[in-house]
Structures are given as C-alpha cells and as structure tokens.
Amino acid sequence: MSTKLAPIEAAKRLAAYSAVDHHVHEQHRVIGIGSGSTVPYVVERIVAQGEDVNRNRVFIPTGFQSKNLIVDAGLVLGDIEQFPEIDVTIDGADEVDDHLNCIKGGGGCQYREKVLAEAAKTFILVADYRKKSPALGTTWSHGVPLEIVPFGYARCLRSITALGATRAPLRMAGAAKAGPVVSDNGNFIVDAVFPDARMHQPAELLRDLKALTGVVEVGLFCGVAKAAYFGNEDGSVTIRHTDGREEEVAAHEGDAH
Numbered sequence: 001m002s003t004k005l006a007p008i009e010a011a012k013r014l015a016a017y018s019a020v021d022h023h024v025h026e027q028h029r030v031i032g033i034g035s036g037s038t039v040p041y042v043v044e045r046i047v048a049q050g051e052d053v054n055r056n057r058v059f060i061p062t063g064f065q066s067k068n069l070i071v072d073a074g075l076v077l078g079d080i081e082q083f084p085e086i087d088v089t090i091d092g093a094d095e096v097d098d099h100l101n102c103i104k105g106g107g108g109c110q111y112r113e114k115v116l117a118e119a120a121k122t123f124i125l126v127a128d129y130r131k132k133s134p135a136l137g138t139t140w141s142h143g144v145p146l147e148i149v150p151f152g153y154a155r156c157l158r159s160i161t162a163l164g165a166t167r168a169p170l171r172m173a174g175a176a177k178a179g180p181v182v183s184d185n186g187n188f189i190v191d192a193v194f195p196d197a198r199m200h201q202p203a204e205l206l207r208d209l210k211a212l213t214g215v216v217e218v219g220l221f222c223g224v225a226k227a228a229y230f231g232n233e234d235g236s237v238t239i240r241h242t243d244g245r246e247e248e249v250a251a252h253e254g255d256a257h
C-alpha cells in the first residue's frame with residue numbers, strides 16, 4: 001500500500017509513477033535522472049521494478065541531488081562521459097506549454113539537465129498540475145533561469161537586459177550563505193524576467209540568450225521533450241504530447257494516489 005501524501009506531493013508521485021510505467025522498460029540500460037522534488041518518486045518507482053532488472057542498468061545524474069538519490073537507492077551510478085547516449089531521461093519542470101516547451105532550472109541545474117535531455121533517445125517531463133500552462137511565463141513568474149560565467153557577470157546582465165528582460169537579478173543563496181547561488185559547475189544563476197511577447201516565442205528567446213557571451217545555458221527547453229506527465233488533484237494523470245494532444249489516464253489500483 002502506498003503512503004498517504006499531501007495533495008501536491010501525491011500529484012507529483014502520480015506523474016512520476018505513470019511516466020516510469022510508460023517509458024522505463026526492462027530493456028533500457030542507461031537512464032538519466034533529473035533534479036527537483038518530483039524526481040525522488042521517479043527513482044522510487046524504478047527501484048520498485050526490482051533488483052534483477054536494475055542491476056543491469058546504469059543511472060546518470062543531472063547534479064548533486066540526483067547523484068545522491070541514485071547512490072542512496074543502491075542503484076549503479078554512471079557518468080555522462082562514459083554513457084553519452086541515454087535510453088530515457090525523466091526530469092521535472094517549472095512550467096510546460098502546449099507544445100512541450102518548458103522552463104527548467106528552478107533548482108539551478110539547467111545545464112546538466114539539458115545535456116541529459118539532449119543525450120536521451122526519449123526525454124520525459126514529470127510535474128504536478130500547477131506546471132501545466134498554455135504559454136511560458138503564465139504560471140512561472142520567476143523568470144528564465146540562466147547559468148552564466150562569474151567572470152564579467154555584470155556585463156552579461158546588461159546584455160540580458162538589452163534583449164528585453166525587465167529584471168535579471170543574480171539568484172542569491174539566502175540565509176544559508178551570504179552571496180550568490182553557485183551551480184554544480186561553479187557558475188552563477190540569473191532569473192531573467194521577460195515580457196509575454198518574448199516568452200511566447202521561446203525558441204527565439206533561447207537562441208538570442210545562448211548567443212550572449214557568458215551565458216552557459218538557458219532554462220528554456222524547446223522541442224526536446226517527447227511527453228509531459230502531470231499528476232492531477234483527482235488522482236488522474238494528464239499526458240501531454242508534442243502535437244498538443246492530451247490524454248487522461250486513471251491511477252492504477254494501489255498506486256500513487
């Protein structure tokens with residue numbers, strides 16, 4: 001029997017379980033594990049597939065958090081340099097639009113997340129219903145997370161503003177540490193807020209941001225995901241496909257809800 005969770009947690013678990021059931025098959029040997037608070041449920045469901053199947057697999061993390069998840073679950077840890085081709089990567093998202101463009105990087109891991117998304121034959125998003133949106137910038141108002149090189153950051157912030165950002169602050173660490181958040185790659189994170197007109201053309205905005213000196217990666221993922229799984233409050237899961245088609249599946253008896 002599954003543990004009773006708060007509604008949002010239950011929705012995350014539903015999405016994660018359903019995505020694993022649909023996309024992590026026995027023959028898959030190299031699996032990418034994303035970051036955030038939904039991904040632990042992905043790992044939980046993969047572990048439930050059993051030791052026999054998992055001992056023949058290797059798991060590639062998107063950062064410090066997912067590395068620990070893999071190790072703590074007793075799964076085999078691998079490195080993207082050893083396994084530059086991944087069968088399937090499952091990751092969370094901060095907002096997903098009708099075409100499966102998404103904002104990622106709420107946890108500051110967008111560079112490694114994008115590497116693992118692009119390395120995967122199949123890249124799947126998992127989230128609760130709050131992340132589902134018609135257009136980027138609608139439900140996620142914190143801006144586009146960017147990873148930038150510390151050297152010359154003030155110059156880089158000006159360039160971001162010149163592209164139309166209304167705000168582009170460095171993400172600060174808060175009470176736990178004085179100063180900026182530093183990514184797993186030793187870089188700074190910027191949360192750049194753009195007007196709707198720019199957010200509604202995410203591929204164009206991504207291209208313009210990537211062209212700036214100092215920008216390592218942009219938390220806009222366009223045309224990468226194959227499907228997005230959203231856990232709903234009523235215990236169902238909405239699966240959104242690249243062509244905008246949506247289907248609803250009920251949670252299985254005794255599953256995540």
Ligand SMILES: O=C(CO)[C@H](O)[C@H](O)COP(=O)(O)O
Pocket residue numbers: 034035036037038039091092093094103104105106107108109110113127
């Ligand atoms: O992109 C990410 C981290 O960089 C996360 O996947 C994203 O923030 C979603 O996290 P959560 O599952 O906690 O909502």
